[in-house]
Amino acid sequence: MSGYISIKVAPERRLGIVVGSLGHRILLALRAPGGMTYSQLKARFGAHVSTAMSQIRKEGLIFEQEGATSAPVLLSEKGREVVSPDGPLARRKTLNTYCQL
Secondary structure, eight states: OOSOOOOOOOOOEETTEETTSHHHHHHHHTTSTTOEEHHHHHHHHOTTHHHHHHHHHHTTOEEOOTTOTTSEEEEOHHHHHHHSTTSTTOHHHHTOOOTTO
C-alpha cells in the first residue's frame, strides 16, 4: 500500500466562475478594447465556447447579440471590474498562466 492519500478538492470559484476554466479564460480574452466576435472566440477556444458563454452571461459579465456571430461580445461593467487588475478574477490574482492570452 502506498503512503499517499487521495483527497478530492472542489475547484476554486469566484463569482460563480471556476478559476482557470474556459469561462474565466474567455473573460480575460475579452478585456481587449472592442471585445471579440463569437466566431473569433470559437476559433480561439474551440467548440465548447457557447456553454461557457452561457454561464458568464447568466452571471451578468458579458453582453452579446443572440444569433449574430459577427457582432462583438463585450464585457459588461461588472465583467470589466472582475477581470481588472484589482478584481477577484484578475490574471495576477489567480496565479494561473495562460499561454494563449
